Amino acid sequence: MISRKWLLTALTLAAVCFSITFSHSGHTATKDAVQTTVGAMQKENAKARFMEGVERFFNEDYPGALAAFQESYNTYPKYSVLYNIAMCQKALYNYVESIANFEKFLTDGGDAIKKEKRTKAKTAIAKMMRLIGKVTILDAPTGVTIMVDGEV
Secondary structure, rough: OOOHHHHHHHHHHHHHHHHHOOOOOOOOOOOOHHHHHHHHHHHHHHHHHHHHHHHHHHHOOOHHHEEEEEEEHHHOOOHHHHHHHHHHHHHHOOOHHHHHHHHHHHHHHHHHOOHHHHHHHHHHHHHHOOOOOOOOOOOOOOOOOOOOOEEO
């Protein structure tokens, strides 16, 4: 669902692009101004998708929340969104992916992450590590592909 604010921003960008192309007065917007407007639109769209993810998460629609958080992160990458992605993956029992995103959150966020949030992420990783198993294949026949959860 596209918010009204995001739509207005998109229309503003279209007007700026139109004025660049068809300016009669000789005054045109710079490339930087257009990039700034595009960046603002992306940030606004990412925020809207993030808020949708929060709502879906609290309504226990974890697949929908995950999709919204991933779109938010892909639109405007911000380390803090990785925490929400990891929480959705944990709720969906996708522990390996959840651990990977919690670890990326901790790495990308570095010292900017508050102590409480860092502790929660590390605790979640530790709990999930106890729930996943590892398999060692010592002698697989030639030409055999072994897959677990659809992964090689």
